[in-house]
Amino acid sequence: MSTLPASFQHANKVALSAALAENPDNVSNDSDTEPGEIQEVDMQAQAEGIRTVFSHPTNFNVKHPLYSSWTLWFDSPATKGRNLPQTPISSFPQTPVPQTPGPAAAMGWMEDIKKVISFESVEEFWGLYNHIVPPSQLPQKANYYLFKEGIIPAWEDEANKLGGKWSIQLPKEKNRSQVDKMWLYTMLAAIGETFDPHLTNGEASEPNPQSLITGVIVSTRPQFYRLSIWTRLAPSGVPEDDQLRERIEAVGRHFKTSVLGYPESHKLSGPLATEVEFLSHKDSEKKGKAAKKLIV
Structure with missing residues (x-):
């Protein structure tokens, strides 16, 4: 079954x-x-002649392309300072992923993030997903980064430097049984391009519209999990950005209600819990000083 x-x-x-x-x-x-x-x-x-990833995870002969190609990255304390990649892949065959040039590539912390694999089809995604360690079983301080191919999971990347992120922080003990499902649904919403209403509601007038979403992240910490959705743009607060603000807020509402399954009016409470909130990367650097948050 x-x-x-x-x-x-x-x-x-x-x-x-x-x-x-x-x-x-x-x-x-x-x-x-x-x-x-x-x-x-x-x-x-x-x-009988069709093999999908459900019947054969390595030698499937049917692929259904995604709107964009994606790359999974990973880091944990076990990968710090190591020259050889150590990924949570068990048996899914890996394909070489070329290094992506960019400002962040020269940063020391990027040397600890390992590229796992790139994929461009529904079948390849499920083949990958079925062979990686779920977030609930990752060590403390580990992170999965699922970003569109060619985008480094760093603020300094050209696709991210003007953007921000929606995130939610969840107490670990209360959410250990739910985090794997939350992460799966977050990835599916990302690769299925359902986060951005500009694409899903037919609001885009251009022939090949660009989604606001650049990547999604799950992080494990000693006392909580964090899920994040990164966007390529962030509203600045000026009236001219009202339309962008509405679009960003729609991403957050979809994340909260359709992906995580919370009612829109639901308020989180308790230590370590946060609302679903948005911060631009520039405001994140301020470490809470004069930072302007959006909350849904």
């Missing part, structure tokens, strides 16, 4: 049907078919 939610099981069935429809070699060629008549397809027979 599949352990995936019903919605994802349905999505896999749809993907399989689409793959079969795109493979005319397996369609029955009945000479008695009248012109214009739709030929019957033996779905069971065709399915």
Whole structure:
């Protein structure tokens, strides 16, 4: 039995049907078919030749491309100061990922962040996800960074330097059983491009609209987990930024209600807990001094 939610099981069935429809070699060629008549397809027979990541995590032959390509990065105390990558991958085959040039590449702390793998399809994502250690089992002070390919998970990257992040901080003991699901849903929302209403609501007028989202992060700390959504832009507070502010706030509301599953009016309480809040990277550098937060 599949352990995936019903919605994802349905999505896999749809993907399989689409793959079969795109493979005319397996369609029955009945000479008695009248012109214009739709030929019957033996779905069971065709399915036997289709291998997805659900049936074979390494040798699947069907790929459904994502809107963007993504790269998973990882760091933990075990990777500090090591020359060889130490990743939480168990058996999924890795492909070489070229180093990305940029200002952050010269920073000492970036030397401790290891690139795990890049992927560009739904099947590759599930192959990766099924072979990495979940956040609930990571050591303290470990981080997963899932960023669009070519973007370094650092403020200094060109795609991030004008942006900010939505984040939520959750007490560890109360959320240990939920954090893996929260992280999975956060990644799915990111690679499925559902965070930004500019894309999902058809508000974009340009032919190839660019999402606000550059990456997502999960961090484990001794007493809490932190989930973050990074954006390429942040509102400055001037009236001209009202439309951008509304768009940024919509990302936060989607994160809180649709991804994390909290009611919009829900308020977190207790030590170590924070609301779902947004800070620009520039304000984050101020360490709370005159920082302007958005809260949903």
